[in-house]
Amino acid sequence: MSKILPGESPGQDVWTACNEGSRPRNWGLLATGLLGGSLVVLYSIAAPFITPALRKHCLPFVPATPKQIDNVLSVLKGRSGSLVDIGSGDGRIVIAAAKVGFKAVGYELNPWLVWYSRYHAWKAGVHHNAKFYISDLWKVSFSQYTNVVIFGVPQMMLQLEDKLGEELQPEAKVVACRFPFPHWKPSHSVGEGIDTVWGYHSESFRRKDD
């Protein structure tokens, strides 16, 4: 039995004993909370990068190389107006296009990449001409754009060919990076290997019944 010292109340040692006993439990709760919180944060950061790979068309984030961007701009040389990058990643193509005078827009599923792109555009001083939207490319109409850029994957190009063929105006030009469209005939191509880009005029993508 513990001795009660002068100046201590009988309940004090009970309180101290309880408190000491619960300390490890508090640390355990704190550690569990921290671990759980970290996992939630990690998941919310990683999930937008992983989920594109689990969709019907696996289209992961692979940024365009500087050479690829040069090639896109060279295929679009002499053109102006609106431009869209379908699946805009970290915004590098949209920002490069805005720098040479296009009114450029990017549609991207991953919100982190969209926020990063907006920040990057603001830092580059082109945020008035470089806009980014968190959207699924299959749910957006690209009919208003006269310059269309896609760095996709082979599995999606057939479906995208149909979609763009239905939506785009006769004055539009399409640029495919790294993977060409399966049926359209390119008017020209620039670069080689993984940096190759193909340019398509409306004669190749307009539907015969238009």
Ligand SMILES: C[S@@+](CC[C@H](N)C(=O)[O-])C[C@H]1O[C@@H](n2cnc3c(N)ncnc32)[C@H](O)[C@@H]1O
């Ligand atoms: C190959 S990367 C190209 C990135 C950028 N265009 C570039 O050239 O640097 C394809 C991008 O499309 C995005 N993406 C995948 N599925 C998408 C979808 N359904 N709608 C919009 N963006 C999508 C990915 O998150 C990824 O950032």
